[in-house]
Amino acid sequence: MYTIRTAGLKGLGVFATTHIPRGTRIVAEAPLVTVKGEREVYGAITRLPQRDIAFIRALSVNAGNNAISILDRARAAWNLISTSTLPTPSIVRDYSALLSAFRNNNFDLGAGVQALFTEISRFNHSCIPSCQGNFNSALGKFTVHATRGIEAGEEMTVSYLGESGVALREERRGRLWRGFGFWCGCGICDEVSDDGGSEGRRTGMRDRLREFAMGSADSNGRGHVEVDVLGELIGLFESEGLGGRELGMIYLSVAEKHAHLGNHEDARRSAARGLRIEETCVGSDSPLYHDSVQRMRRMSMQLTDEAP
Ligand SMILES: [Zn+2]
Missing domain, CATH: 2.170.270.10 (SET domain)
Structure with a gap:
């Protein structure tokens, strides 16, 4: 394969x-x-x-990390002593290389x-x-x-960035440079191939999230806005071709928000979509997937309880 x-x-x-x-x-x-x-x-x-x-x-x-700091060398010597290995200079160097x-x-x-x-x-x-x-x-x-x-x-x-949400180019490149020592030239980091598309969308989304975080609607009104904002976030992920577990988790959150607002059909639809994405990313034999299935089962039991 x-x-x-x-x-x-x-x-x-x-x-x-x-x-x-x-x-x-x-x-x-x-x-x-x-x-x-x-x-x-x-x-x-x-x-x-x-x-x-x-x-x-x-x-x-x-x-960057290869140039192991003096502090790291001191720590290496200490760790070696505490595991009863004599910290000769060559062993400390070897320790640093393997740690790096x-x-x-x-x-x-x-x-x-x-x-x-x-x-x-x-x-x-x-x-x-x-x-x-x-x-x-x-x-x-x-x-x-x-x-x-x-x-x-x-x-x-x-992705080495784990859950990167809507990180912008400079932030992503900075984290990758500091953590892994390379300058990312992927499809959305390279200024020429991205053509401003992703960066613009992500900037807009961040503004929207900031607006939402500072918003003051009452809790019911806020629930509706939250569903809308999460819907936009899903739109961003899908337009960028990001189909990872993070997207599945957003769908599951949307399902719970819908359930809370009494939108039963929307809740079930989002739950099914989120579970399908997660199964794609981890497989049906993964405990992560089973946990999500249980989580959606609890949600749908609440829907049944509330039904007239
Ligand atoms: Zn990149």
Whole structure:
């Protein structure tokens, strides 16, 4: 379904070898190593087989983070002492290199656990990605699903920004530069290819959200405005081709707002749409999806209770 090959300046990337329909599970991978907190990183990595350690050393490293600070070196020495390893200068250097590789390539699995993966670490970033990664705690694996149809030969991307909402270009680029050491040139970050479309839409949406946050309508009036604003946010996501879990979650919120306002049909429609999107992004075997199904079941029980 995919191959890993060079993606120009970005290093390696993941490319589709066939047409991949939306909702396809592209990867389900168990972590190479998991840690709870950075002080566990060095010990956990150095206990791995040599082949895996070599893989981690070769992972991309943020040029900025690579210049490990004096504070980091002091912390490295302290962590090594506390795990009874003698902190010689070469071990401290090695510690810093592995920590750097870890910081730039780890995924957050929730509950304070961070992990490194082999295949998944090869996905490059886009602010309008074609795929999304989520941890599936029932499988103990990180999955990547296609959030839209992908053509054969196309590079597949995920977003490194997590839930980025309606972040503007400068903010996204700043976060990516500081966190991952690259200047994003994706379809909406590149000024030429974006043509002002996304940036303009997002600026308008942010103004609308700010207006709403400062609005003073009574709670019922506010409920209607809230549904409208969330509807506009959905419109923005859909016009940008963002089909990730974040969109599904907005639909579920809209469903609950509609239920609260007594719009039963709209509530059911939004719930169904939100659940379908989430299933596409995480799969029907994911506890995240099951939680959302339960959440919508509770909502629809309230609708039935209220029915005359
Ligand atoms: Zn971008």
